[in-house]
Amino acid sequence: MNLNNILPYKKQTLKSFFSFEFTTANVVMFLVSIALVTAMFYGIGVYLAEGHHAYGVTRDHAWGLLIAMYVFFVVSSTGLCIMSSIGHVFNIEAFKIIGKRAIVGAIIMILVGFSVIAFEIGHPVRMVIYNILTPGLTSAIWWMGTLYGMYLFFIILEFFFLNNNNHKYSTIFGLAGLVVGLAAHSNLGAVFGFLVARPFANGPFFPLYFILSAMVTGSYLLFLMYGWRYKMKFPPEVETFLYTLAKVLGLLLAVLIFFEIWRMLTAIYGNMPERADVAMHTLTSANFLVGEVLLGMLIPFAIIIYSKGKAAKALVYASITGMVGIFWMRYDLVHDTQLAHMMPLKIKEYAVTTPFVEYTPTLVEWMISLGALGLAVMMYYAADKFFDLDHKSEESH
Amino acid sequence: MARYGMALDYKSCINCKACESACKEENGILLGADKHRIWVGVPEMEGIFPNLSIGSSSYAPSQCQQCDNAPCQEVCPTNATYYDDNGVVRVNPEQCILCTYCMQACPYDARYIDDRTMTVDKCNFCSDTRLINGETTTACQATCPTKVRIFGDLDDPNSEISQVLRDREHYSLKTHLGTKPKLYYLT
Amino acid sequence: MKTEISRRRFLQGSAALTVVAVSGAATALIEKEEHDKVASFGLRKTQWSDKLTEVPTLCEMCVNKCAAIARVEDGVITKLNPNPLFPKSRNMLCARGNAGIQALEDPDRLKYPLIRVGKRGEGKFKRVTWDEAYEHIKNKMVKILDEEKDNRSTIGYCAGEGMAEHTYVSFMQDKIGSSNFVNHATICLTTTIAGYTLTLGGYGQADLENAEYVIMAGANRAEAIVTPDTMDMFKRTKGRGAKLVVIDPRFTNTASHADKWLPIEVGTDLAFVLALTHVAISEGLYNKKFTQENMSDFEAYKKHILDKNYTPEWAEKITGIKANEIREVARDFMAHAPRSIYYQGRRTAWSFQDFQVRRAQAIFTAMGGGVDKKGGILFGKKLELGKHEIPSPSYFNAEPRIEKDKAAVVGTSGSWIAWRNTIIDGTAPYPVRAFFAYKQNPMLSVPNTSKTRQMLEKMDLVVVIDTMPSDTVMMADVVLPESHYLEREDPVKTFGGSEPSIALRKKVVDAKYDTKPVIEMMRELGEKLAKPLFEISKKYDEELQELIEDAQDEGGEEKVYKQEGYDLAEGYKHSQETINHHMVTSVYGEEAWKTLREKGIFYPDMDKYFKKKSVNTYQYYPEHKKSYSVIKGELDVEPYHDTCVDTKEIGVLKKEFRTATSKIACALYNLEKKKGVDAMPTWREELYTPTPQGRFRFITGRHGQFTQSGTSNNALLLDLMDENYLWINKRVAQEKGINFGDNIEVKSSIGAIQIKAYPTEKIGPNVVFFIHGFGAESSELTLAHHKGANDNMIIEDHYEKSFGSAAMHETIVDIRRV
């Protein structure tokens, strides 16, 4: 049996696999990716030797950068999945061109997310066993994990059928992937939202916000993927698509900003201890103001408004700041949730109390987290080499 | 089967940390900050010398609240955290995957990581060192110089803890979260 | 020792774990690492195997001797639990008591006898056999005593408090025959023991279980744990039966239980108590009947107080405590009398007027009538034990103590500082050439460490008996390692009070290393020394020569040697267990002995009286069987002392200086006449130096989780607090730009140390404080080494002139950030 019959792929020799056009951008990308992946493996090595002591996590800040990065990747994955579904599943014309590239992106993102969290969860193998043997059905993490597992399975099938030009099954699995992905994703929000102990996270906000911000993320990523693919010289149908995407993104950002404002207002004026003070702390932090708000929302939003959505190039660049902003959004999500001391008096004698729990990621955490970006790029490169991800093939059916 | 709880006559506490030391010896807990099942809170002194507020300086002994509605249990993906027959919230290290979700969920900062098993651990009312052998004291209770802790069966109306909770005013921590703690502070 | 003592930490903690299979990536390599990093010995979880036994014993992590029950499994102690049977410790073990296992398992322990090979103080030793160690000591002693013509007092020695202290002291004092003994009394509690004993007839026990009003001045019972006081006091504070007034320049854990905390200018307590007395007298608040019946010279005292005009306004200027506060305290105290106590205190080695402070406190308590009464200061009863006689020779050439004239009254346990200084300043009438230390660490315990070092450097022989490589051990020529308290049986002890009992420390586990209990060392050293030293006495001691002459007909020399107690091992020949057996059964019979061995505690009718009252509390004696009032008619008792001070010494003191009336003594005319010490408490301006502007007075004291310098290497305790910090007033710190954790140099006229800062409002602007016991220099103490600072590097060697007691709070220091 020939694999190519089941999953058509482009044959590659070693040489052809590693050959690419030697433009500055490509070379830089190549070197950066290699460096990132090397850093990641080095970081993993240190972690294997020292365990969580290699990280900056503590008892009262048990979740660190890796969790943030995990969230970053799975949100990206869901975002790509949702955005691709717009055209593919819901038959919206302008979006039809994005199908395969986005799904591959979604698969890569979630795989990378899983590989990051494997180095955060103490016993990943045991996790697989007991997730099945003794499922914790009241646990948002259990649902999130299980659903994301299924989601991955579905979108792989979706990609498989897309690649085989089997429209019917790709739509079915695309829909399944979307539904399960949305469920998994809102459960990821619920992982935080269900934390009654953490008033700042607790409530219905996160599950909704997660879907919304996933779509924003998906949009940014599409801009980036297409920007890179066409080296900023977009064919007309792509340009049309990007203009539409910009409008959608503008709308999404407006809603997100609106959401954010109300979240902060209710948090601060709700006068609830451990919520208001945390919100104030967040509001005054550079992470939030510069990272989340300025880079993640305002700059892209301003460009969309300013260009009335007709500046595809600018938007590709804005998507870079957008993704940096999205990173800080994930970081803040994890960090801010843990800001309040649960038992402020649980300290050693002769130790100064900090008003908030402090956390600084270690170099090892940065290596694994950012290194994973390199991994994502490499996987994308490989996918691009092996599969035909452009929409032309789609058009042909 | 019993439903164990603990009442703390916290005004008697002198912050001697005998409880903390006894717990570590009893349960073979690795040393090093960050790993304490039990602690004594010392509030920051209010006032300016020589007018300090003595009232502000009551010590606050604390540990896992053995919640009847324990968020840590609810969020555990593998049921490694469970209620035992005595209503004690316990962790089965064989099942714990160290996702530390329970540490996020516990409103009382009562959980820590045991570096040897790489699993989450917490106060278990000395279940595996004392209750299992028919003893009805905990290490922290027995050793306390000023006898802060009254440990006993809340389901037994004649137990001392039941009586004390009937007779004396008391409060629990963060009850608004619906955790139903079984640690009671006697006023 | 550098090469001899292995630093390897034991990894017992891991053995006890439920083994969890390694799953996933995160585990395998970490465990080893972590164990190397974190000391985890002595933390073994009980497995409840068939081999589990429970052995009663007594804690010796501090002076209190709480009763414990050890869980033992496979010869390893897995847990120490409180023994509820002991009335004194009331079913508790403090943090240090729990940490006894860590002390036992500490890999840094002394493991075998050592002889110095490098220069003194360099810390280089070689392992030797016990016999080699004794031989070395013998050779040196023979040489010294020969050269000093059998002046036995040329052998100086010190001892820290401990259950076997008397075994060692009796050997050095009665057998070797030296008068030059120093112990903790004059760096600890001499002034309060003397003050209360000479005033009330005994130091007594404060009945904090029943008192309604307690003044604790510089007695930090929440941190400086004394049983049963600590347990009795704090169950009833905070509006629950007892009012507590705390007088302390620092806001201590005790202060946090107070109804009133009055920070006092350091060293001015006498003015405060005199003013209280003035209020009580001028307002006529005292107990007229009691003062009339039981106090001598009270009228004279009244006149003295009024004449001197010790008003609250006068005291306010000195003490910094508001006059109206003083009035209120005096009135409240008397309103609650006789259930009112001016608590005696324990470490009262503070300032030059300490003795009179304690006298004034005792008289003030007595004025309320709270003496020998429920809720007051009790004398209680003590259960007699059988005698263990040790025959002692008298040495004609042994000279009296070298520092006997350095204070008005220098008792048999001497004056530590005066004694040491006499040796180094050359004013000693004869040289002290050898020094033995038992269970004491004078390098860290006695003010002015560099003088202690100088003193030790002058010696021809330094022998130290310890369990840990302390700073003093580092100065030794011969180190004799004692077995840990959980590895030995110690002399049975009777504990007096309103609920008296007898308690026994039984050996719990076999000695882990080549160590011995001190009684065996005394026996073996005695055997080694007896004949050679006898030869020296024969050579120089004319009385002995005469004795031998006289006994020529009935066996001569051999008979004198035997009968006069020159066989130095005599008295130590039997095992401790045999001696204890004799001491108990000779009074209470075999049944009592059986109980004592099985339960650790004995008192008559214990089986009938002892009852569990609640999950936490027990009855020891029924209320009507407690010994509250024991004085029949006139105050003439042999009151109970549980004070680590020789009862004989106290007896002598009382006989010599109290008035003949045997009443509570307001005036000690004898003391004034013979020794020039004020008959009645009098404020002496010349004995008080106010703290100069911009400088600080240094004070020292306890921490609840450490015992002086003895626990500074304990991993479990260091886990609670790993070093000491300098308390400095927050606002003063701010002015000086000092933040938490900054490194500070504290400098006095004798030295300087560095320590981290702890700015706090819990201390006044002209005082600084840090916890005593840290800052060890010994590099063999892996965990304690250079952790925090040693206060005795900067505390000047002042002592008060009535009893030669250290005045540790008379040092002025400067601080700066480094």
Ligand SMILES: Nc1nc2c(c(=O)[nH]1)N[C@H]1C(S)=C(S)[C@@H](COP(=O)(O)OP(=O)(O)OC[C@H]3O[C@@H](n4cnc5c(=O)[nH]c(N)nc54)[C@H](O)[C@@H]3O)O[C@H]1N2
């Ligand atoms: N600056 C300052 N100085 C002080 C004090 C202070 O508060 N500040 N406090 C003073 C007071 S109150 C006192 S009582 C003294 C105490 O002073 P010390 O009597 O010197 O007592 P520790 O400092 O506890 O040192 C006890 C020594 O005994 C050893 N040891 C422990 N157990 C055993 C044992 O079973 N056998 C043997 N052979 N040795 C053992 C320990 O290892 C340690 O070296 O210090 C006084 N000195």
Ligand SMILES: Nc1nc2c(c(=O)[nH]1)N[C@H]1C(S)=C(S)[C@@H](COP(=O)(O)OP(=O)(O)OC[C@H]3O[C@@H](n4cnc5c(=O)[nH]c(N)nc54)[C@H](O)[C@@H]3O)O[C@H]1N2
């Ligand atoms: N945990 C623990 N308990 C112990 C010990 C231990 O080492 N650790 N040691 C035991 C021994 S040997 C002893 S002697 C006792 C000691 O028991 P305490 O005497 O109660 O203890 P210290 O801490 O030495 O007490 C000194 C207190 O006096 C205050 N002070 C200093 N100067 C003045 C002053 O001028 N006036 C007044 N009013 N107060 C002043 C200090 O701030 C300090 O709080 O503790 C015993 N119990």
Ligand code: SF4
């Ligand atoms: S860390 Fe262990 S106990 Fe806690 S939630 Fe995860 S699996 Fe459950």
Ligand code: SF4
């Ligand atoms: S206190 Fe925390 S650890 Fe304990 S039962 Fe409640 S939620 Fe769980």
Ligand code: SF4
């Ligand atoms: S009950 Fe047992 S496990 Fe819990 S804190 Fe007390 S001693 Fe530790």
Ligand code: SF4
């Ligand atoms: S043992 Fe008792 S008094 Fe000591 S700190 Fe613990 S609760 Fe407080």
Ligand code: SF4
């Ligand atoms: S007070 Fe603590 S250290 Fe002292 S004897 Fe008692 S248990 Fe041991």
Ligand SMILES: [Mo]
């Ligand atoms: Mo002492």
